[in-house]
Amino acid sequence: MKVERAWAIMQTARERVLTELSMEEQTELVTEGLLRTITMEQRAALEKEVRDLDQTAAKMRAMSRSGDAPRGRVLPIGGRSSPSGLSPEEYRQELHRLESMLLHKATLDCMIYSPKTGCYLTLTAEGEKALDDLQAWSRRFGGMELKDLLTRIGVMRAEMSAVVMRANGIANELKGYTNSPYLTPVRAPALVLAERGSTSSRTVNVLLARHFEGRIDGNKLMMASLMGDKAGTGEELAQQYKAMQAKASAYGMTTAEDDFRVNSLVGMSEPEADAALERMRRLKADLSLEDDDLTWLALSGHTVEGAESRYRRLLGGLLSQGVAEDEQLLSATSIMAGSELPEDQLLERFEAYLRRLQTSYQSPKAAAAMLAIGPLEPEEGLCVLREAVGVVSRSNFFDDAEEVDNLALLLTAGMGPRLVDATAGAMPSTEITGRAMEADAPPERGRAITRMFIPFWVHRSYNQPTMRRISSHPAHMHTIPYFG
Numbered sequence: 001m002k003v004e005r006a007w008a009i010m011q012t013a014r015e016r017v018l019t020e021l022s023m024e025e026q027t028e029l030v031t032e033g034l035l036r037t038i039t040m041e042q043r044a045a046l047e048k049e050v051r052d053l054d055q056t057a058a059k060m061r062a063m064s065r066s067g068d069a070p071r072g073r074v075l076p077i078g079g080r081s082s083p084s085g086l087s088p089e090e091y092r093q094e095l096h097r098l099e100s101m102l103l104h105k106a107t108l109d110c111m112i113y114s115p116k117t118g119c120y121l122t123l124t125a126e127g128e129k130a131l132d133d134l135q136a137w138s139r140r141f142g143g144m145e146l147k148d149l150l151t152r153i154g155v156m157r158a159e160m161s162a163v164v165m166r167a168n169g170i171a172n173e174l175k176g177y178t179n180s181p182y183l184t185p186v187r188a189p190a191l192v193l194a195e196r197g198s199t200s201s202r203t204v205n206v207l208l209a210r211h212f213e214g215r216i217d218g219n220k221l222m223m224a225s226l227m228g229d230k231a232g233t234g235e236e237l238a239q240q241y242k243a244m245q246a247k248a249s250a251y252g253m254t255t256a257e258d259d260f261r262v263n264s265l266v267g268m269s270e271p272e273a274d275a276a277l278e279r280m281r282r283l284k285a286d287l288s289l290e291d292d293d294l295t296w297l298a299l300s301g302h303t304v305e306g307a308e309s310r311y312r313r314l315l316g317g318l319l320s321q322g323v324a325e326d327e328q329l330l331s332a333t334s335i336m337a338g339s340e341l342p343e344d345q346l347l348e349r350f351e352a353y354l355r356r357l358q359t360s361y362q363s364p365k366a367a368a369a370m371l372a373i374g375p376l377e378p379e380e381g382l383c384v385l386r387e388a389v390g391v392v393s394r395s396n397f398f399d400d401a402e403e404v405d406n407l408a409l410l411l412t413a414g415m416g417p418r419l420v421d422a423t424a425g426a427m428p429s430t431e432i433t434g435r436a437m438e439a440d441a442p443p444e445r446g447r448a449i450t451r452m453f454i455p456f457w458v459h460r461s462y463n464q465p466t467m468r469r470i471s472s473h474p475a476h477m478h479t480i481p482y483f484g
Helices: 003-014 023-031 040-049 053-066 088-110 125-141 146-175 184-196 200-209 218-227 234-250 260-265 270-286 291-298 304-320 327-337 343-357 365-372 378-394 403-422 444-461
Strands: 035-038 112-114 119-123
Touching: 003 023, 003 119, 003 125, 003 146, 023 035, 035 040, 040 088, 040 119, 053 088, 088 119, 119 125, 125 146, 125 378, 146 184, 146 200, 146 378, 146 403, 184 200, 184 218, 184 403, 200 218, 200 234, 218 260, 234 260, 234 270, 260 270, 260 291, 270 291, 270 304, 291 304, 291 327, 304 327, 304 343, 327 343, 327 365, 343 365, 343 378, 365 378, 365 403, 378 403
Parallel strands: none
Antiparallel strands: 035 119, 112 119
16 A cells, blocks of 8 residues: 555544545555454444443542542542442442543544445554654655555664664763763763764763863763764874864964864865865854854855855845844854755745744754754654654653753754665655655755754753753652653
């Protein structure tokens, strides 16, 4: 069965206006665990089970209220006594019966009859998840067989889990080089290392070569992690970094001990570094931007005039969308202007991401720009981001719930190019969206810039509280993240 057909059947099942489907189609969806069949006899049994639901619910409600009426408390299930003279075991049995009735009622409410196959159908929990996946990836995978798409999505989830597992191991190794009792300073660098296939020993080698003194914080670790991706020994890279700092100062750039802009120049030849710094100087004369923001423009494939023109047009477009101008917007505009994607497409993507990310991020503009210049469409990127939140949460790869979205964003940005590579040879769909998937993924230079601005975002935003939480724990730690 093609993805488009599976999507149509499952969507109508969710909306309870089931389209006609054959026995072969039903069998395939049931075999994949996406649909559940219910016979006439089973439906009649469910209806019999829930016949007394209203009376049972009212009875249990009254019993619970009478359990400790003077103080208005509901009786705990494990209490010594029960209301209305029931033993604790009898009370638990009544509660279990009520829960079963509610479950059966929910099943009855969402099932729909299929005349052609002569049975009732309902989406399973796995089917609900798969339907969201189909909707997100239909443009890229629409012409594929359903089994192939489900396999690719399964591989995607397995790869994300593997990256976080590797990151967990790297974080524990790096923790020994910090004075912090928590893993917070090392988690983001560890995730970037794991996604790139790098090792913590390489990072430590660079750190020691640079002779860092005092506490090794997250920024230092991120700097060393990025430098560890470059060719050369730790001592050679440290010397290059110092040389690039001096060169940047000679061009009038402000430098610091942990300078991500200078880090991006390490590995360049002298002429390449001089050309990049000259471009930064010319852009700085015309644009009121911080040096970090100028980096993405200076290292892009555009001319100085072209980069400046793109920046101004994008900023004007964002302001016309009603986005408030602030430091985050200027940084977001710089990130997008340095990419190779068309301006109208960037504005469309940014708006889609910003609208959705506002429920989780207090300052979502840089995050929206990160995802907008990536190779994934907004529906796909948001689908991967949701999955990344789940992977980070399930693997306990965080101390505070505020970390979850930040780490998920880093994982999504890193996985994007891999997912696009995995779609090679996929047949795009025109049935659902009315147009085929465009070849709109950024070229290799755009992907390099995507990797470059990850540390910028971490440096600027990682330690800011960005997660809305339900404060259900007195310490406000390990609380339930609110994912929008």
